[in-house]
Amino acid sequence: MTDPSHTSPTRARANPLRRTRRPLLPPDARSRAAHLLTAAAARGRFDLPCCRGCGRFVWPIPEACPDCLSEIATAPAPRGARVISITTAEMPADTYFRERAPWRVGLVTLDCGPQAIVHMHPDAVPGQDVRLTLMLDRAGQAVLHAAPKGAAMQADPQYREMTADPAARRVLITDARHLAALPLARALIQAGAHSVHLGVPEAWKPLPTRAAFEAIAGVRLVDLDITSDRSVTDLAADLAGKVEILVNTADLPRPGGLLGPAAQVQAREMSEVIAQGLMRLARAFGPAMAGRGADGPHGAAAWVNLLSVFGRATPPGWAGYGAAHAAALSLSQVLRAELGAGGVRLVTVLTGPTDDDWFQTLGAPRVTGPALANAILKALREGLEEVAVGDVALDLIARLEENPKAVERDLARGSLS
Amino acid sequence: MAGPRGYDGIVLAVPVTVPSVKNAPKSTQWWIGRALAGLAQGSGLSHKVFDGLSVASFSLAPDTTIGLTQHFGLSPRYIDFQPLGGMSGIAALRRAARAVQAGDAEIVACIGADANGPQSFRRSLENFSRSAQDAVYPYGAGGPNVNFSLIAQAFMAETGLTRADFGRIAVAQRGNGQLNPLALIKGALTLDAYLDARPIAPPIHLFDCVMPCAGAEAFLVLREETARAQGLPFVRLTASIERHNAFPADTVMLRGGWARDVDSLWAQAGVEPGAVDLVQTYDDYPFVSAMQFADLGFCDRKDLAEFIHGHDFGVAGSLPHNTSGGQLSCGQAGCAGGYLGLVESIRQLTGQAGARQVARARRALVSGFGMIVFDRGLGSGAAILEAA
Numbered sequence: 111m112t113d114p115s116h117t118s119p120t121r122a123r124a125n126p127l128r129r130t131r132r133p134l135l136p137p138d139a140r141s142r143a144a145h146l147l148t149a150a151a152a153r154g155r156f157d158l159p160c161c162r163g164c165g166r167f168v169w170p171i172p173e174a175c176p177d178c179l180s181e182i183a184t185a186p187a188p189r190g191a192r193v194i195s196i197t198t199a200e201m202p203a204d205t206y207f208r209e210r211a212p213w214r215v216g217l218v219t220l221d222c223g224p225q226a227i228v229h230m231h232p233d234a235v236p237g238q239d240v241r242l243t244l245m246l247d248r249a250g251q252a253v254l255h256a257a258p259k260g261a262a263m264q265a266d267p268q269y270r271e272m273t274a275d276p277a278a279r280r281v282l283i284t285d286a287r288h289l290a291a292l293p294l295a296r297a298l299i300q301a302g303a304h305s306v307h308l309g310v311p312e313a314w315k316p317l318p319t320r321a322a323f324e325a326i327a328g329v330r331l332v333d334l335d336i337t338s339d340r341s342v343t344d345l346a347a348d349l350a351g352k353v354e355i356l357v358n359t360a361d362l363p364r365p366g367g368l369l370g371p372a373a374q375v376q377a378r379e380m381s382e383v384i385a386q387g388l389m390r391l392a393r394a395f396g397p398a399m400a401g402r403g404a405d406g407p408h409g410a411a412a413w414v415n416l417l418s419v420f421g422r423a424t425p426p427g428w429a430g431y432g433a434a435h436a437a438a439l440s441l442s443q444v445l446r447a448e449l450g451a452g453g454v455r456l457v458t459v460l461t462g463p464t465d466d467d468w469f470q471t472l473g474a475p476r477v478t479g480p481a482l483a484n485a486i487l488k489a490l491r492e493g494l495e496e497v498a499v500g501d502v503a504l505d506l507i508a509r510l511e512e513n514p515k516a517v518e519r520d521l522a523r524g525s526l527s
Numbered sequence: 528m529a530g531p532r533g534y535d536g537i538v539l540a541v542p543v544t545v546p547s548v549k550n551a552p553k554s555t556q557w558w559i560g561r562a563l564a565g566l567a568q569g570s571g572l573s574h575k576v577f578d579g580l581s582v583a584s585f586s587l588a589p590d591t592t593i594g595l596t597q598h599f600g601l602s603p604r605y606i607d608f609q610p611l612g613g614m615s616g617i618a619a620l621r622r623a624a625r626a627v628q629a630g631d632a633e634i635v636a637c638i639g640a641d642a643n644g645p646q647s648f649r650r651s652l653e654n655f656s657r658s659a660q661d662a663v664y665p666y667g668a669g670g671p672n673v674n675f676s677l678i679a680q681a682f683m684a685e686t687g688l689t690r691a692d693f694g695r696i697a698v699a700q701r702g703n704g705q706l707n708p709l710a711l712i713k714g715a716l717t718l719d720a721y722l723d724a725r726p727i728a729p730p731i732h733l734f735d736c737v738m739p740c741a742g743a744e745a746f747l748v749l750r751e752e753t754a755r756a757q758g759l760p761f762v763r764l765t766a767s768i769e770r771h772n773a774f775p776a777d778t779v780m781l782r783g784g785w786a787r788d789v790d791s792l793w794a795q796a797g798v799e800p801g802a803v804d805l806v807q808t809y810d811d812y813p814f815v816s817a818m819q820f821a822d823l824g825f826c827d828r829k830d831l832a833e834f835i836h837g838h839d840f841g842v843a844g845s846l847p848h849n850t851s852g853g854q855l856s857c858g859q860a861g862c863a864g865g866y867l868g869l870v871e872s873i874r875q876l877t878g879q880a881g882a883r884q885v886a887r888a889r890r891a892l893v894s895g896f897g898m899i900v901f902d903r904g905l906g907s908g909a910a911i912l913e914a915a
Contacts, residue, residue: 136665136667137660139664141660144661195681198726199668200725201728204652204669215668215673217681217779225902227901236680247665
């Protein structure tokens with residue numbers, strides 16, 4: 111049974127008389143070259159500007175190497191650094207930092223050579239060796255964060271500000287029938303989430319995991335049919351102003367090529383769930399979440415779209431399914447910009463074929479529910495923006511970056527890998 | 528390597544200060560216009576006679592110097608634009624001196640000016656430099672306070688200097704500023720008040736910081752015979768240095784570019800540091816003034832504490848320093864702040880400094896320091912001026 115009295119001790123009730131703090135963003139202007147770092151940070155990689163000619167690492171990113179004037183790319187870099195000095199900005203000029211002051215800033219020498227100004231963990235001291243993370247700040251731009259090795263990252267309010275740790279936050283998972291929903295709900299509660307609501311479409315159908323859900327304190331099942339405007343709006347009326355992390359797991363995998371007799375009907379059904387459903391959710395939940403991006407330490411933080419890698423590269427047997435996910439990916443770009451204005455991160459989790467009946471004809475490896483749950487939790491806690499889960503997805507994305515035509519031909523020949 | 532050629536016959540005259548205000552609804556062009564008018568009035572010449580115009584400003588966009596020629600009715604044959612912050616005065620002087628020496632211009636009007644409004648300082652920080660945009664401003668380090676606090680902490684660890692040592696410089700400077708009718712901040716400053724000030728980015732506290740303001744400073748560069756013919760009091764330029772990104776391999780700025788060129792400076796001037804009667808350092812932050820005393824040859828870096836406590840930096844003291852009160856009392860009017868020491872030294876060496884006049888002032892050292900775009904101040908310079 112759900113325990114209705116379950117509340118997290120770490121979350122104070124909001125004072126209804128106080129105005130909700132409007133979201134401000136840290137400075138978001140960057141040079142075009144600096145977005146090479148954005149790409150790395152979005153995926154949790156530690157790539158730094160590096161000279162193509164002499165291999166020297168450089169910071170901040172220049173347009174040519176100060177040693178040999180060769181062009182600059184990014185390359186995986188060692189993550190160590192030594193602290194030179196640390197200060198706290200007590201009176202920052204920028205409005206975002208001013209309302210979050212004091213803000214801890216440090217000067218470090220990177221093990222790979224250059225100096226950098228970094229966001230600094232409270233435990234770090236001058237002279238100490240630290241480990242750097244390249245991460246996205248609230249404006250979605252790449253920044254460096256430094257912490258002593260093994261430090262509790264979420265103990266740093268500045269790190270928390272740049273991530274979407276579920277601790278003390280209220281979560282909505284849109285489809286309890288997805289194979290990732292149960293392990294994800296468990297993982298979120300274990301990570302300290304204040305509550306997890308799960309949408310149940312077509313509640314009259316049996317939900318085999320119902321008892322398992324109801325056994326988790328803090329979890330509540332609610333009616334949600336994301337093909338229905340009415341259903342989405344009804345739930346949003348109750349929850350939109352309370353959800354701080356939304357994980358959209360709604361999916362409808364139906365195999366079939368483009369030339370089959372039912373192709374169009376099936377494509378429309380899948381689109382209703384995967385693409386149109388996302389639009390309904392965005393309209394109903396997006397504005398409230400974007401408005402609460404700075405609502406205290408547990409304000410709205412992230413929206414996760416769990417999508418199929420077939421939206422990036424579509425095998426011939428998955429025409430309508432791939433198209434629906436391609437549409438959802440496209441909508442995700444727009445949703446990222448619109449939620450981003452409120453400091454809320456849009457996370458895209460691309461999965462390979464999952465370990466359920468609808469992908470039965472595809473061989474191993476297939477992605478399990480716990481694997482997806484772990485990936486989503488990691489993305490939230492580390493503030494990632496683009497995640498691929500499973501060998502098929504990772505492999506397809508790597509090959510797409512290398513040679514998209516080769517991927518197209520391989521898929522046409524019936525080979526996923 | 529042979530040293531630079533001398534500046535024989537090159538002089539500075541007509542020190543002009545357009546009184547600063549904290550915020551003003553005036554454009555930068557307005558401040559430059561007032562400075563030009565001051566130069567014309569002070570020299571007794573029509574501004575149209577100035578055949579050189581050198582302007583330093585951060586807030587002149589979308590104009591540069593060329594647009595100002597038509598704006599103000601000048602037809603110069605030498606123009607220069609130097610938005611170099613604290614280096615702009617020294618840099619303008621060096622270029623103008625060579626232009627006049629070579630005959631490319633006869634009289635160069637050098638003007639540093641910037642406007643300021645309630646939000647303009649923050650806006651200028653947002654667009655200060657590519658490096659700041661990519662790698663400083665996103666860290667809450669908008670503005671120089673955080674950058675300089677990171678440097679100050681390393682400098683204090685290296686030298687053993689304390690805030691109380693820097694406070695001695697700040698307190699003496701405020702004493703000088705109280706004698707300057709154009710200073711913006713004239714309240715008495717005690718060492719206790721300095722030490723107890725509100726933290727801005729420790730170890731930087733309130734009285735380490737300059738106040739952004741609007742204002743303009745200007746002078747003329749011309750030949751000695753031109754100045755004499757016009758009956759203008761003048762000072763001679765006897766030596767100067769300039770260096771940018773002097774020590775790229777230093778991990779943190781424990782020294783400025785002066786340390787690289789200091790021997791050239793004194794060799795060209797033909798004197799030792801002890802032979803100057805007053806020193807005007809570029810003073811955004813007293814610790815940077817302390818750094819300059821060492822880098823410019825007044826003492827060894829390890830002896831700085833002894834040096835600071837061995838001198839009285841007041842106008843009547845053993846080493847008058849920042850005799851106008853410096854930016855810590857006059858405010859920092861953008862690039863005009865880089866002109867402050869030069870304009871004040873012309874006044875002192877021509878006996879026009881009023882209540883803060885240094886007795887028997889014959890020789891002044893003026894330094895410039897500008898542009899922290901990432902982790903260190905890039906530009907450093909200095910000039911030695913002598914009374915006629």
